[in-house]
Amino acid sequence: MASKTPVGFIGLGNMGNPMAKNLIKHGYPVIAYDVFPEACKEFQDLGAQVTESPADVAERADRIITMLPSSPNAKEVYTGANGILKKVKKGSLLIDSSTIDPAVSKELAKAVEKMGAVFMDAPVSGGVGAARAGNLTFMVGGVEQEFNAAKELLTCMGSNVVYCGEVGTGQAAKICNNMLLAISMIGTAEAMNLGIRLGLDPKLLAKILNMSSGRCWSSDTYNPVPGVMEGVPSSNNYQGGFGTTLMAKDLGLAQISATNTKTPVPLGSQAHQIYRMMCAKGYALKDFSAVFQFLREEESL
Numbered sequence: 536m537a538s539k540t541p542v543g544f545i546g547l548g549n550m551g552n553p554m555a556k557n558l559i560k561h562g563y564p565v566i567a568y569d570v571f572p573e574a575c576k577e578f579q580d581l582g583a584q585v586t587e588s589p590a591d592v593a594e595r596a597d598r599i600i601t602m603l604p605s606s607p608n609a610k611e612v613y614t615g616a617n618g619i620l621k622k623v624k625k626g627s628l629l630i631d632s633s634t635i636d637p638a639v640s641k642e643l644a645k646a647v648e649k650m651g652a653v654f655m656d657a658p659v660s661g662g663v664g665a666a667r668a669g670n671l672t673f674m675v676g677g678v679e680q681e682f683n684a685a686k687e688l689l690t691c692m693g694s695n696v697v698y699c700g701e702v703g704t705g706q707a708a709k710i711c712n713n714m715l716l717a718i719s720m721i722g723t724a725e726a727m728n729l730g731i732r733l734g735l736d737p738k739l740l741a742k743i744l745n746m747s748s749g750r751c752w753s754s755d756t757y758n759p760v761p762g763v764m765e766g767v768p769s770s771n772n773y774q775g776g777f778g779t780t781l782m783a784k785d786l787g788l789a790q791i792s793a794t795n796t797k798t799p800v801p802l803g804s805q806a807h808q809i810y811r812m813m814c815a816k817g818y819a820l821k822d823f824s825a826v827f828q829f830l831r832e833e834e835s836l
């Protein structure tokens with residue numbers, strides 16, 4: 536265990552925090568950085584080295600994982616004034632697990648390649664619970680020969696690590712998944728709300744849906760109605776979890792990809808509008824399952 540070489544981790548938020556902890560549990564010394572110093576404190580106590588910039592991380596580790604909110608943050612961390620590329624070592628493996636525009640992943644891969652290092656996109660599916668339990672699904676894009684090296688680290692944080700193809704294809708898979716997730720979450724919230732209005736007990740309705748053909752992840756693992764399930768954001772005033780603003784971002788990425796490929800995605804487009812409206816109406820920082828609360832508030836207007 537002690538012989539494992541350090542792994543850099545940049546972005547210690549809702550997802551990055553438990554993911555980096557799982558690397559530590561597997562015996563990897565972690566070199567940590569987050570732009571928000573408070574996020575690093577806990578890692579100092581766990582024995583991780585906390586650094587001042589992404590460039591410092593690159594100086595001390597030749598394998599780095601990034602887990603950032605969106606494309607501009609990823610560009611800043613890789614190519615910014617104190618970015619990874621300022622000090623990256625030749626042969627380093629840089630894995631970006633953020634959900635970003637596949638075109639940006641490709642841009643970053645080119646810039647990384649110029650420095651003699653390797654870039655892979657490896658966005659994840661599974662919420663904060665899966666990140667804590669170490670059973671995320673990773674969708675990996677990049678040079679196939681490097682996949683095993685990435686897998687060694689990713690299996691410490693996930694139970695499924697799937698090779699998708701060239702750089703950007705991990706993001707493509709992720710964007711499709713999240714578009715479907717948003718549609719199914721809105722559908723679950725609508726169905727649950729209608730059932731409640733028709734006099735059904737929400738717990739009973741969820742139980743019936745979950746033994747019937749309407750069952751989906753949003754109904755059986757992440758139900759959006761407060762009190763139906765324990766340990767999910769809906770039962771914690773929609774705190775933690777996967778922010779509405781992040782979902783709106785992913786749906787925006789799906790819209791860009793759909794436009795670029797001339798693919799009709801009418802429900803994805805409607806879901807994008809709903810999540811953007813939620814952001815404008817004060818839901819930005821709440822978990823995306825708060826669409827249930829949003830529908831209830833809209834109907835009372």
Ligand code: NAD
Binds near residue numbers: 604608635660661
């Ligand atoms: P988050 O906002 O909780 O965490 C992001 C972290 O990155 C924050 O701590 C922030 O301070 C840090 N950060 C931002 N800019 C930075 C910079 N320039 N340098 C260093 N650190 C910086 O977000 P999250 O929920 O952990 O999500 C991270 C990514 O994972 C997103 O792309 C999201 O779409 C994706 N994702 C999230 C979930 C989920 O359930 N939360 C699930 C799957 C995928």
